[in-house]
Amino acid sequence: MPDTTAHPTPGAPPADVPAGAREIPTLAVEDVTVRFGGIVALDAVSFSVAPRSIHALIGPNGAGKSTCFNAVTGIYRPTSGRVTLGDAVLTDTPPHQVARLGVGRAFQNLALVAGSSVLDNVMLGRYSLTSGGFLSYGLRLPRTMRAERRHEERAAEICDFLGIGAHLHRPAGVLSYGDQKRVDIARALAVEPTVLLLDEPAAGMNASETAELAHLIRDISTGLSISILLVEHDMGLVMGIADRVTVLDFGRLIADDTPAVVQKDPAVIRAYLGSVEEESA
Amino acid sequence: MSETTRAEATGPTAGATGVDAAETDSAAPDGQGGMPAVHPRRDRRRWLLWGALVVVLFLVPIYLPGQYLIVSTWVMTGAVGAMGLTMLIGQAGQLSLAHSFFLLVGGVSYTVLSSDGTDGFVGLGLPTALSLVLAVAISAAVGAAFAPVSGRLTGIYLGVASLSLVFLGWWLARVLPSIAGSTSSGRYADDLNLFGFDFGEKSPTLAILGVPIGQNERLFWLYAALTLIAYFVARGAVDGRVGRAWRAVRDNEAAATVMGVSVVRQKSVAFAVSSAYAGLAGVMVVWWYDGLLKPDEAVDSGTYSTAVAIAYLAMVVIGGLGSLGGAIVGAAVVFGTPLIIPLLSQGDSSAVLSSGGTAFSPVVITYLAYGALIVLIVLFEPGGLAALGRRLTARLKRS
Ligand SMILES: Nc1ncnc2c1ncn2[C@@H]1O[C@H](COP(=O)(O)OP(=O)(O)O)[C@@H](O)[C@H]1O
Ligand SMILES: [Mg+2]
Numbered sequence: 001m002p003d004t005t006a007h008p009t010p011g012a013p014p015a016d017v018p019a020g021a022r023e024i025p026t027l028a029v030e031d032v033t034v035r036f037g038g039i040v041a042l043d044a045v046s047f048s049v050a051p052r053s054i055h056a057l058i059g060p061n062g063a064g065k066s067t068c069f070n071a072v073t074g075i076y077r078p079t080s081g082r083v084t085l086g087d088a089v090l091t092d093t094p095p096h097q098v099a100r101l102g103v104g105r106a107f108q109n110l111a112l113v114a115g116s117s118v119l120d121n122v123m124l125g126r127y128s129l130t131s132g133g134f135l136s137y138g139l140r141l142p143r144t145m146r147a148e149r150r151h152e153e154r155a156a157e158i159c160d161f162l163g164i165g166a167h168l169h170r171p172a173g174v175l176s177y178g179d180q181k182r183v184d185i186a187r188a189l190a191v192e193p194t195v196l197l198l199d200e201p202a203a204g205m206n207a208s209e210t211a212e213l214a215h216l217i218r219d220i221s222t223g224l225s226i227s228i229l230l231v232e233h234d235m236g237l238v239m240g241i242a243d244r245v246t247v248l249d250f251g252r253l254i255a256d257d258t259p260a261v262v263q264k265d266p267a268v269i270r271a272y273l274g275s276v277e278e279e280s281a
Numbered sequence: 282m283s284e285t286t287r288a289e290a291t292g293p294t295a296g297a298t299g300v301d302a303a304e305t306d307s308a309a310p311d312g313q314g315g316m317p318a319v320h321p322r323r324d325r326r327r328w329l330l331w332g333a334l335v336v337v338l339f340l341v342p343i344y345l346p347g348q349y350l351i352v353s354t355w356v357m358t359g360a361v362g363a364m365g366l367t368m369l370i371g372q373a374g375q376l377s378l379a380h381s382f383f384l385l386v387g388g389v390s391y392t393v394l395s396s397d398g399t400d401g402f403v404g405l406g407l408p409t410a411l412s413l414v415l416a417v418a419i420s421a422a423v424g425a426a427f428a429p430v431s432g433r434l435t436g437i438y439l440g441v442a443s444l445s446l447v448f449l450g451w452w453l454a455r456v457l458p459s460i461a462g463s464t465s466s467g468r469y470a471d472d473l474n475l476f477g478f479d480f481g482e483k484s485p486t487l488a489i490l491g492v493p494i495g496q497n498e499r500l501f502w503l504y505a506a507l508t509l510i511a512y513f514v515a516r517g518a519v520d521g522r523v524g525r526a527w528r529a530v531r532d533n534e535a536a537a538t539v540m541g542v543s544v545v546r547q548k549s550v551a552f553a554v555s556s557a558y559a560g561l562a563g564v565m566v567v568w569w570y571d572g573l574l575k576p577d578e579a580v581d582s583g584t585y586s587t588a589v590a591i592a593y594l595a596m597v598v599i600g601g602l603g604s605l606g607g608a609i610v611g612a613a614v615v616f617g618t619p620l621i622i623p624l625l626s627q628g629d630s631s632a633v634l635s636s637g638g639t640a641f642s643p644v645v646i647t648y649l650a651y652g653a654l655i656v657l658i659v660l661f662e663p664g665g666l667a668a669l670g671r672r673l674t675a676r677l678k679r680s
Contacts, residue, residue: 073539099541111536113528124525128541134554137521138514148521187540 024051025086032081041067043251059248100128104193114173122155125190195227338505342498350497352620357504358565359612363596365558371603373551374531379443381589382450383556387563390416392470420560421553428549454576467575601665619647
């Protein structure tokens with residue numbers, strides 16, 4: 001378990017703005033439809049993630065959760081509707097510039113560079129915060145190297161916060177599955193996001209690893225005080241830590257409320273809990 | 282699942298190599314309190330090693346006979362080109378069979394820029410050092426101009442599309458003899474002349490320890506310097522922001538994009554960098570042939586042919602895709618052996634270059650040898666000689 005007290009303000013953004021002083025905008029999904037040929041993966045979905053909240057997005061397999069993440073991060077262009085983060089319209093932004101606007105994302109399937117070190121993987125998250133091309137790195141320009149070292153220190157700090165600080169120089173591919181998930185989350189945090197998207201972080205974890213993860217997500221939320229949008233299958237995890245829950249079923253939004261209310265919603269029980277029972281049967 | 286559908290269409294090398302950044306060796310993290318020590322103190326030792334290497338390379342031409350210097354400089358030509366190709370294929374995941382085309386672009390550009398336009402040839406008569414820099418820049422620009430194709434295609438499709446460039450270059454060189462020289466007699470470029478020091482000097486007055494410092498010795502110094510610089514620059518870039526972007530593009534385009542990397546742009550940058558390295562190698566080829574630039578008679582054999590494109594591919598596969606050190610070793614294997622075999626069997630290396638038809642010429646033996654080596658590597662050690670070397674050092678450290 002990462003010991004948050006051991007690290008001074010783990011979430012301090014690089015510009016030495018104290019955590020909590022940074023302005024965290026609302027992430028708003030407005031009437032978004034994503035179609036693949038005949039399939040409507042998202043059907044006019046709207047919801048918003050309040051600043052500094054933990055917001056869960058749940059639903060059975062194929063409900064459109066990952067598609068929603070892809071629409072937010074610009075990997076898929078919605079057929080209609082838009083996504084905004086504060087004043088910025090993410091759906092009008094070139095996909096590779098979405099990170100710069102403060103969106104960090106960890107992937108459902110590990111998307112690390114297995115042969116590169118943990119530090120190298122996490123440093124990829126600093127890409128939009130740094131500059132310098134082939135020649136400035138090739139010639140080791142002092143300015144570039146100084147910035148590189150500063151960002152490496154910050155990346156190492158984030159890794160410490162996530163409990164993978166001992167593995168900085170090991171290839172990411174040799175770590176345990178749980179640690180690789182943490183590297184993925186560290187890389188997303190290295191973007192210094194105002195909203196963090198986590199796609200099924202507990203997938204493939206056992207009960208105790210899942211409990212650790214729940215702690216970690218709460219630590220991130222309180223330590224960095226950023227918004228977290230969480231896709232998760234594990235109902236226990238979701239209901240325990242989420243401030244608000246949005247439920248998708250076949251691309252349609254069927255509920256959007258606090259965990260307590262959603263848990264009792266008959267439509268949710270039918271669509272989501274029903275399918276979970278089927279799956280485990 | 283869904284986000285990987287697009288991402289899975291990556292290059293030919295996705296994840297198979299394990300020879301990425303330099304810092305993957307498992308150094309123990311020290312400095313428990315205070316700031317995390319990101320890199321253990323290795324910098325000073327590294328500079329000492331570089332210094333020692335420079336001294337050794339300076340002394341080599343004084344002790345090594347000229348014939349061996351000729352082999353070494355040819356290997357270094359290959360090493361510079363192969364470093365470019367291993368970055369493109371192994372780091373950025375883009376297959377290219379056009380490397381020999383970019384050698385030609387570099388060689389032609391240097392020749393046109395540096396020589397004065399006599400005998401009906403086009404020539405600008407620029408200073409040779411400037412011509413060198415411009416030739417590398419032109420090669421990079423031509424590589425970048427291939428971006429609309431390289432950005433859209435991946436894997437073997439890109440390989441085939443790039444191969445067409447070799448045919449294009451071959452055809453252009455034939456129809457433009459005033460630029461590239463004729464296929465029968467070619468044309469000559471100027472030696473590099475740095476502050477009055479002529480790297481092609483045939484009748485030297487300079488001698489060190491009684492050894493006259495002529496063309497062979499001078500070219501060795503020049504090529505060693507260029508190879509070191511090429512390695513140093515590539516190392517810094519590969520370990521830095523650019524290399525990280527390339528590896529991300531190679532392994533997962535969606536993840537790269539989400540982290541802020543413009544996939545299309547980085548593919549084009551990788552092509553430009555690789556072409557610049559090939560262009561430099563192309564200039565080195567021209568100097569190595571005493572300044573002679575001569576287009577090939579046939580597209581599949583000769584200095585800028587498909588056979589050379591494949592030889593470069595062999596170097597980077599043998600060395601280990603993505604490994605810069607491996608590219609140098611691969612160049613020694615592929616370019617060095619056919620020249621060194623006759624030397625060791627008392628011949629002289631110039632015989633090899635003219636030995637055309639005999640059944641088991643050193644060239645044929647080398648083709649067979651590196652063909653077999655590639656098969657063995659693909660089957661047993663996809664990381665190439667670089668991975669083999671890393672495994673050996675790891676084992677030595679443990680015991
Ligand atoms: N790139 C794609 N092409 C075609 N169909 C897709 C694509 N991505 C997702 N889908 C479809 O959209 C639906 C929602 O998928 P997804 O968002 O991955 O669901 P979830 O993450 O909730 O399990 C599924 O029917 C899936 O097959
Ligand atoms: Mg999903």
